Amino acid sequence: MRVALKECSWQTVGEDLIVVFDPRESITLEDPEGKVEALLSVLREGPRDVGALRAALGARGVEVTGQELDGGLKGLAALGLVERAEGRFTGDPAVDERHFSNLTFFGTFSDLDRHRTDYLRRVREAHVLVLGVGGGGSSLVQCLAGLGVGRLTLLDHDRVETRNFARQFLYKHEDIGRSKVERAAAWVRAYDPDIEVRTVDRWVAGPDDLADLTDGTDLIVGGLDGHPDAGLWVNEAAVRAGVPLVVGGATRTLLSYMSVDPGESACLACEFARQPEEGTGAAAAEDLVHGMRTTNPLIGPVAMQIGSLIALEGLRYLTGFQEPLAAGARVRLDLREGLAASRVPFPDVPDCPVCALAPARVAAI
Known part of the structure; x- marks a missing residue:
């Protein structure tokens, strides 16, 4: 040596x-x-x-x-x-x-036993399922492509609209009206022909709609719009398959991202099990937020923050260069405080019915 x-x-x-x-x-x-x-x-x-x-x-x-x-x-x-x-x-x-830059980054964490190329090999051999290629998802796709993830499956059901251009930089004017996943895949192929891309144009209405996409997948990232329980559907599908999940989003002034390590960390169902006491102002506010319809306030700089944070947490799962920072927790970044971050662990729910679905892990030999 x-x-x-x-x-x-x-x-x-x-x-x-x-x-x-x-x-x-x-x-x-x-x-x-x-x-x-x-x-x-x-x-x-x-x-x-x-x-x-x-x-x-x-x-x-x-x-x-x-x-x-x-x-x-x-x-x-x-x-x-x-x-x-x-x-x-x-x-x-x-x-x-x-x-070159990826290898230099991994050099920060390499040693006599773990090599820069070990980290890179894991990325290039990885298969990542990306849910949504809109706001944060479009930036997320660009980050994953830059890292050189070997296989990407992109899922979305939307078409490109003019209003997307404030925050979704995969798309061009000529793409208006066309399938987002097809245009996103075309961008990836043009960016790096070595990346294998599969597209799924599908409306997800429950965890079973994702079951056929998790086999052979190393990581699930992104998030789905359209239904208040979409995040819980994705969570259940990921936990059932034993595949790590990283999701994120933003309100008007708060960014957050979370991850789930099935069988090791709490899951999103644990997080949503934490409900305020009925009849309180907090409960009323929760109900209002849950049923609220708002225009999308997500702008480019914020969308890119979300996409990059999800990609970086995903890289932790794929390579192990660090332990996941958001496993079983919500990491929040407050825009009003200059993106000051805080980490809030999910509640401990020993009898969580979704966590119980995680397959048993086989110890490495």
Whole structure:
């Protein structure tokens, strides 16, 4: 195994070594003998295996045992400063160029065991079901395509309208009156011909209308309009299939997104089980909101925020670069507070009938 140094900088201050990889924070390492600085300097010259590293350090007058070097490399890996050289690129120049930024992002989380290309491979092999390609959904499709998701199934029943143009940038004037999923799929194919796209022009009236779409799907994202219970239908279909779900939306001044990890987290049915006491003002307000008909206040910048947040949470499920942040919780961003975020966990409902539908998980061997 050859070890590679990530893109970092350092400076000696007294007996300490100050190292910066992520510009938002610095790492202070005790280095009275200068061994860590010497190791970083050798690694900066290029990737090396352990034997070559020891030889290069020895040429600098720094003698270390194999055990010391192994411990030092593990320590640097734990700090996110080194990774396995063989996993930095795919070896296909066209793929490496296309995914240059994606690989660089994954490099933030790679180490000696998990490679940048491991993350990218999972994305390129993934099948994502996108529910709705309108407001947030159109931006979501663009984010998923940029990540290079290998297969997309796009579901929607609407046609392109002039009023969509304030927030849906997949579409053009010539698309007015045409199927959104067909035009969205055409955009994806033109953007990246390597992405396989399937379209489903369907009105969803219950969880059974999604059952045939979940087989072989790694992730369900987006959301459906048209009925107050549409989110619960999607939730039930996802939990039954054991497929992670990420959804989001916005009111006039509040963005939010949520995710469900079937069998591991609470689900949307748990969230909606939390009802205010009958006869109270809160209950009346809930009823008013539930039955309210409003014009859509969603503008482009807000729609793009929703789409990107859903895509990023979905990426956590697909690759594991981080644990999902919104699993069993609603993450809210308040427009009135400059998009200040808060996380509100779903209530604990031990006897949730929908959660009980999740298939048993098989432990990885």
